[in-house]
Amino acid sequence: MSITISNICIDCQETFNPRRAAFGYRTCLECGESRAQVEIKRKAKCTAPAYNKGAYQYVGTRQVALGVGK
Numbered sequence: 001m002s003i004t005i006s007n008i009c010i011d012c013q014e015t016f017n018p019r020r021a022a023f024g025y026r027t028c029l030e031c032g033e034s035r036a037q038v039e040i041k042r043k044a045k046c047t048a049p050a051y052n053k054g055a056y057q058y059v060g061t062r063q064v065a066l067g068v069g070k
Contacts, residue, residue: 010027014028
């Protein structure tokens with residue numbers, strides 16, 4: 001059983017560098033950059049103070065969100 005590495009972008013269906021595919025990426029640089037920017041903007045909205053007058057922390061799960069500010 002052999003594993004083949006496809007270097008076709010899952011977003012734009014263009015080929016990209018096979019070395020990038022060997023590292024496990026499934027997108028070209030341009031599509032990967034646009035996905036990263038969307039993720040950065042989403043994560044920027046997911047911060048809250050850990051406690052009164054405390055530093056801001058990343059809130060990634062519902063369980064963490066329930067404990068914020070207590």
